[in-house]
Amino acid sequence: MSKRILITGAAGFLGSHLCDRFLKEGYNVVGMDNLLTGNIKNIEHLFPIKEFEFFHHDVTKFVHVAGKIDYILHFASPASPIDYLKMPIQTLKVGAMGTHHLLGLAKAKGARILIASTSEIYGDPLVHPQTEEYWGNVNTVGPRGVYDEAKRYMESITMAYHTFHQLETRIIRIFNTYGPKMRLDDGRALPTFMSQALRGEDLTMFGDGSQTRSFCYVDDLVEGIYRLLLSDYSSPVNIGNPQEITLMQFAEEVLALTGSKSKIVFKPLPQDDPKQRQPDITKARNILGWEPKIDRHEGLKRTLEYFKLHI
Template sequence: MKRVLITGAAGFLGSHLCDRFIKEGYHVIGMDNLLTGSKDNIEHLFPLENFEFYYHDVTKFVHVPGELDYILHFASPASPIDYLKMPIQTLKVGSLGCHNLLGLAKDKGARFLIASTSEVYGDPEVHPQKEDYWGHVNPIGPRGVYDEAKRFQEAMTMAYHEFHGVETRIVRIFNTYGPRMRLDDGRALPAFMSQALKGDNITVFGDGSQTRSFCYVDDLVDGIYRLLFSDYHLPVNIGNPSEITIREFAEEVVELTGSGSEITYNPLPKDDPKQRRPDISKAKAILDWEPKVDRKEGLKITLEYFKGKLVY
């Protein structure tokens, strides 16, 4: 049985990746320090023989006994509310954590996949965003701790590939949603849904004309899985190119929930991207991948999850 280490295993994306690899017949080692993750996301896996959990901070030395075939590094605060509250931890997990895990991959002869992000493009001057766009990022702005941590991860990963011959993969993840998102993580979808379900006003930052492209989590996980087993080592965008304004998205949530919530507007945070849409030509050509879940279908599933979590 092949063995895979997934960091950030108790988080939103990490827990879904654990599910996918268990389903595919792998022995999964989940690692998390539970800074932003929750054991609730993976408690259903604890009784399984082919699942182990290590409570560990990857910015410290990482040791996993035995053979390892694959390492997926998904440990990091990912929402603005988290990385603005924990800027040093965010920078450390993107630098020291990535370095430790690349060293482990080198030692074990394991293939390494890093979770990068569309935030490496910053507030883009090119639309839609292709992998050969270098980005427009403010390194000392409030979002720089996350953006630059991810850009550093990509550079370190490429260096280990070129200098040490480590097999590496880089996925650039665009906005993703689905069950196991935290209601309090500050991102648009959980914020809008919790406000609508409570009957509160929905808070939109800026005038709502900024755009995002939302990918359902199952589609994202499938793209990541295909990338890991591809022969391609350069960055690949994985996301849904269906673009929508934040105002329209808030209106969709109000309609879906049947809420009487009204939309209110607050100032746009500094360096918040005005546009976000992936060019997925590379994923289509190399991975034979494109998203399958329609946004309205995915939102219905996500809404049912949030209904079960919300304390009214």
């Protein structure tokens, strides 16, 4: 009998890719999204598939799904600064109340749950690269605190359910990810640079461009999520690409790839914006046998084709 999985945030960038992957693996997939930042177009191709169901629901309210549930992937949350600065209360609620409701559902169904945490729990890191043992450098009352602390609480309550209720839990810490189905206006570096380059607009660089990021293509990330869910490891695991690049280098790569003549213009660095971001993926390699396979040049080419269709 096919396994049944609930994926929250199903109409979002990552959630929609996860729906595709688990359907391909033979699962019955229940997608759930309140469409606050998700886009129904990301999953409308799945509606004719009988193994797919969709519920338009906000997980900050009580969550009920009839029938058996074997697995839950909790990916519901605003995930870009432009979103969580605009919706700070909703961001905190989905990390706290939403996670609590889904842990309760997992307990009631006897399901294994994987929650999507983030490299942002490390804040503006004082340790480089970031290992899972690093506790972070986070400003709790700064503008980014609503997202960072929501995810830190999410990890804490998940581990509490694991230790107190013996619930099967998995925690992934996601580093910068990109690929098709990203929102063109979500405010992060890649969609911003690529959209601006394709429109012939100046590229907006916050700070001097020396801050670093490590970009992982979405297919690689989904493979890491799949392996972690089916593993027997309950502590947090970093999933990301350890190839570090400055944002200035990244902007120049986007300009070269698009053939754009756009200039780079500089604006002040936002408060608490991390200066460095690079995952230590030793655990992912050793425990999951996972590491990224798709290099950035190939991943950017695939992403560019998507953006060209939607600009």
